[in-house]
Amino acid sequence: AKGFVANSFYSGLSATEFFFHTMGGREGLVDTAVKTADTGYMARRLSKGLEDLCVQYDNTVQDAGGGIVQFLYGDDGLDPAIMEGKAGVPLNFDRLFMKVKATCGAEEDEYLSPSDISNIVQSLLLKHNGTLDGICSESFRKSLSSFLGDQAKRLECLMKLIDGVEVENFENIKNVEGLTGISKNTEKIAQKVSGITEKQLEITSRLDIFCSSSASVQWVFLKTCLDRYVWKRIEPGTAIGAIGAQSIGEPGTQMTLKTFHFAGVASMNITQGVPRIKEIINGAKRISTPIITVELEHNSNVNAARIIKGRIQKTVLGQVAKSIKIVMTSRSASVKVTLDMKTIREAQLSLDANIVRELILETPKIKRKLQRINVLEDGKLEVFPGGDRNKLHFELHSLKNMLPAVVVKGIKTVERVVIAQKKLDDAENDQGGPKYNMFVEGTGLQAVMGTEGVDGRKTKSNHIIEVQETLGIEAARKCIIDEIKGTMESHGMSIDIRHMMLLADVMTSRGVVLGITRFGIQKMDKSVLMLASFEKTSDHLFNASVKGKDDKIEGVSECIIMGIPVAIGTGVLKIQQR
Numbered sequence: 001a002k003g004f005v006a007n008s009f010y011s012g013l014s015a016t017e018f019f020f021h022t023m024g025g026r027e028g029l030v031d032t033a034v035k036t037a038d039t040g041y042m043a044r045r046l047s048k049g050l051e052d053l054c055v056q057y058d059n060t061v062q063d064a065g066g067g068i069v070q071f072l073y074g075d076d077g078l079d080p081a082i083m084e085g086k087a088g089v090p091l092n093f094d095r096l097f098m099k100v101k102a103t104c105g106a107e108e109d110e111y112l113s114p115s116d117i118s119n120i121v122q123s124l125l126l127k128h129n130g131t132l133d134g135i136c137s138e139s140f141r142k143s144l145s146s147f148l149g150d151q152a153k154r155l156e157c158l159m160k161l162i163d164g165v166e167v168e169n170f171e172n173i174k175n176v177e178g179l180t181g182i183s184k185n186t187e188k189i190a191q192k193v194s195g196i197t198e199k200q201l202e203i204t205s206r207l208d209i210f211c212s213s214s215a216s217v218q219w220v221f222l223k224t225c226l227d228r229y230v231w232k233r234i235e236p237g238t239a240i241g242a243i244g245a246q247s248i249g250e251p252g253t254q255m256t257l258k259t260f261h262f263a264g265v266a267s268m269n270i271t272q273g274v275p276r277i278k279e280i281i282n283g284a285k286r287i288s289t290p291i292i293t294v295e296l297e298h299n300s301n302v303n304a305a306r307i308i309k310g311r312i313q314k315t316v317l318g319q320v321a322k323s324i325k326i327v328m329t330s331r332s333a334s335v336k337v338t339l340d341m342k343t344i345r346e347a348q349l350s351l352d353a354n355i356v357r358e359l360i361l362e363t364p365k366i367k368r369k370l371q372r373i374n375v376l377e378d379g380k381l382e383v384f385p386g387g388d389r390n391k392l393h394f395e396l397h398s399l400k401n402m403l404p405a406v407v408v409k410g411i412k413t414v415e416r417v418v419i420a421q422k423k424l425d426d427a428e429n430d431q432g433g434p435k436y437n438m439f440v441e442g443t444g445l446q447a448v449m450g451t452e453g454v455d456g457r458k459t460k461s462n463h464i465i466e467v468q469e470t471l472g473i474e475a476a477r478k479c480i481i482d483e484i485k486g487t488m489e490s491h492g493m494s495i496d497i498r499h500m501m502l503l504a505d506v507m508t509s510r511g512v513v514l515g516i517t518r519f520g521i522q523k524m525d526k527s528v529l530m531l532a533s534f535e536k537t538s539d540h541l542f543n544a545s546v547k548g549k550d551d552k553i554e555g556v557s558e559c560i561i562m563g564i565p566v567a568i569g570t571g572v573l574k575i576q577q578r
Contacts, residue, residue, distance in 0.1 A: 036253065038274050042281060043249030048534050049516040049524070050506055051556045053241030054568045055234055061502070064555035064567070065525065069505050074498030076137035079234040080247075086494045090140060090232050091225055093147040100221040118152075121145050124222050136229055144225060237572045241506075242556075244499040248484070251493040252277055270462075276487045280480060283507060283515030285465055292440040292448050295458035299435045303348075305419045308453040310349045310409060312440060313417040317360075318404025320344050320351065326396050332384065333392055335399050339379040349409050353381050359408050366402055369395055411451075413444040445470045468513050476513050480504040527551045529558040 005017045013021060052064035059077055061070040074080070076090075084092045125141055234240070255273045271279065271289045279287045294312075298304045318324070322340040326333070337356070344351050353375045360383070361367055371386035383403070385395040422435045440448055445466050449456035461467050462483055468476035484500045506524075507514055514520035518535040528544040528551050543549075551558060559566045 035255075035274055038278065039249070039252040039255070042252055042274075042278060043245070045516050045521075046245035046249050046281065046503070047242060048530075048557075049521055050241035050245040050502065051239075052554075052568075053239070053244075053502065053506070054572065055236050055238045055240060056572070057236045059236075061240065061505075064527070065552075067509070067525075069509050070502065073234055073240060074496075074501050076139065077234055078137075078229075078232050078498075079238070080243075080496035080498045082232050083496065088496045088498070089143070090229055093144070093225070096224060096228075097147075097151065097221060100224065118145065118149060121148055121222065124226075136226070140229060144222075237569045239568045240502060244502045247495055247499040248277075248503060251488060251491075251495060254493070255491050272487060272490055277484065280464065280483050280487075281503075281516050283464065283513045283517075283520060287463055290441070290443050290461065290463040290466070292442075292445055292459065292461045292463075294438040294440055294448060295455040296437060297453055297455050299422075299437060300433055302419070302436055304453065305436045305438065307348050308451065309417045309419055309438060310347055311451050311453070312414055312438075312448055313410045314407055314412060314414050314442075315347075315349060315409040316404060317356065317406040317408050320347075320349070320408060321404070324400055324403055326400055327382075333396055334385075335383040335396060335403065337381040337383065337403060339381075341379045351408060353377075353379055356406075356408055357381055360403070360406055363406050366399070366406065369399060369402075411442075411444045411447045414440055414442040414448070416441050464513055468508075473508050473511055473513070477504045477508040480507060480513075527553070527555055527558055529553070529561050530555050533557045533561065 005013055005021055007013055007017060053061055053069060055073055056062050059072050060068050061073050062068055078090055080088065083090060121144065125136075125144075252274060255277070269289060270291060271287070275288070294308075296305055296308060317337070320340055320343055322338040323336075324338075325336050327336045339351070339353060339356065357373045357375055360373060360381075361370070369385055371384040373384070374382040376382055383399060385392065385399055388395075418439045418441075419436055420439060422437055443461075443463060443466055445459070445461045445463070448454060449459050449470070460482075461470075461479070464476050464479050464483065467479045481497070481500045481504045484503070485495070485497065488495050503516075507516065507520075510524065514523050521534060522531060528540055528549050532540040532544075534557075544551075553559060553562055553564060554567065556566050556568065558564075565571045
């Protein structure tokens with residue numbers, strides 16, 4: 001490989017090694033220099049675009065002018081800084097459950113059955129939701145209920161495992177004597193490991209911790225969960241715009257500039273790293289590697305996938321013709337096209353001479369130069385040029401050059417299609433062999449989704465503007481979040497999803513995708529001083545003076561310029577003197 005040195009430090013470099021070594025070194029240096037400039041500018045643009053955003057006292061996220069960007073920050077109103085684990089979940093239930101079991105002993109209490117557990121959880125959550133501070137998000141409620149449900153199932157499985165007895169229903173285990181197979185001992189072991197009592201779940205109990213403080217401590221699983229959840233909510237006045245911009249901009253400085261190969265797909269290059277993040281944030285109309293990921297309706301059949309590939313991939317006449325020749329006789333001159341029927345059959349393209357004739361006639365550039373097209377026999381066509389006899393020779397040659405480029409099958413904007421075998425979990429793998437999907441290089445999302453045999457609902461594109469034009473602004477927002485997340489994860493960086501949601505909402509809240517560039521920020525109705533402090537200072541100031549614009553001085557930049565306290569954090573509240 002380039003730049004690889006096989007010799008040791010002792011023996012030194014050979015001539016070729018030295019040559020490649022210097023090339024590799026210089027490439028690294030140039031790369032680093034270019035990258036720092038790019039990421040630095042990107043971070044500045046982000047922080048300028050998001051600086052005004054702040055959580056208000058009604059939990060909405062608003063910009064300086066009072067325009068609502070999100071109704072609830074990050075869909076759950078939690079503070080990303082105090083989440084547990086890399087996934088950004090509010091609580092690590094497993095750890096908390098172990099803690100409660102360890103600190104709040106069961107003593108002689110009855111253990112609960114699965115249905116009892118779910119009843120208690122539902123009633124407590126309903127009660128909690130009625131209070132002012134207790135509005136937890138739907139996802140948290142679901143995850144809490146499902147965690148306790150799993151816990152109950154685990155207890156059931158343990159009992160079966162220890163005694164090797166099939167138990168149909170846990171409810172009847174309570175009267176243990178009635179069951180012949182299960183001993184009292186078994187029940188005890190299983191419940192010690194995985195059971196939970198009512199006291200541990202809900203009712204507060206007193207404990208002296210380490211006997212150092214004689215305070216009564218309430219160790220209770222559900223109550224602890226709900227208390228901690230409420231504590232993790234984001235505080236009104238937090239400058240989440242600035243925090244979000246830094247959280248996305250900072251990892252960018254550690255990313256490499258290189259483009260990586262798409263994993264598992266033959267030679268399909270996909271832009272990654274800093275250039276990709278740059279494309280997303282700029283809201284670029286044209287991106288360097290647009291790829292549509294296609295899910296198939298029948299994804300286990302590779303032949304079906306090949307047929308659909310034929311429907312999507314652009315096939316030109318030059319690929320399916322044996323020969324395209326100029327034929328001159330004493331009476332006439334024409335271009336003769338012979339189709340390669342064997343190739344057409346192998347590629348499963350449903351084509352014949354008549355279809356090709358129609359397609360040639362539909363191509364506007366060629367149609368102007370034609371007199372007529374004759375179909376000679378299966379797979380042969382004769383194309384007669386029209387126009388002036390004097391120019392006949394030129395017309396024939398231009399026809400011969402233009403015919404190979406006529407699209408006979410597929411979508412014009414698609415460059416190529418790759419069929420890939422999906423990487424599956426073991427559970428999915430057992431269910432009947434490998435599954436396939438397709439990667440389409442090029443644009444034309446609507447045409448691809450409308451192709452027969454493609455599951456349009458699961459088909460994705462990485463071209464945000466195209467997604468907006470085809471599926472609307474909500475889909476574009478989701479696309480921005482997924483793309484930033486995917487790019488960051490491929491470099492081994494995990495950013496809290498709430499920051500990416502905020503960025504996506506800022507870019508899409510006006511109904512079109514606005515990039516965070518000087519053009520996009522201008523369309524976001526920012527104030528004159530803010531725009532002047534960003535880029536093109538003189539233009540904005542001249543413009544404002546000509547039009548007599550006024551500036552309310554609400555945002556961060558304007559306040560700093562004028563020396564006024566910023567309306568973020570403690571500055572959200574104004575104190576009035578009587």
